[in-house]
Amino acid sequence: MEEWVGNERIRGSLHCNDHEMVKFRILREGNEAKSRITALGLERADFALCRDLLGGISWDVVDRGEVQGR
Numbered sequence: 001m002e003e004w005v006g007n008e009r010i011r012g013s014l015h016c017n018d019h020e021m022v023k024f025r026i027l028r029e030g031n032e033a034k035s036r037i038t039a040l041g042l043e044r045a046d047f048a049l050c051r052d053l054l055g056g057i058s059w060d061v062v063d064r065g066e067v068q069g070r
Contacts, residue, residue, distance in 0.1 A: 004026060005024050005026060006027045008022060008023070009023045009024070010022060
């Protein structure tokens, strides 16, 4: 198991107790997982439209649970 961990370093204390942070690298070869999750393109988001749409919601009705599902 010791051959799986390398590049260990003590990174200092947490300033609230006697514990110290340890930084290390896990040395393990394996298949890189392919993710089908894509990141949202937030640079193209219309936040003004989102704010307007959310502003039109009657939140007091939502809080009371009176919103009908589709």
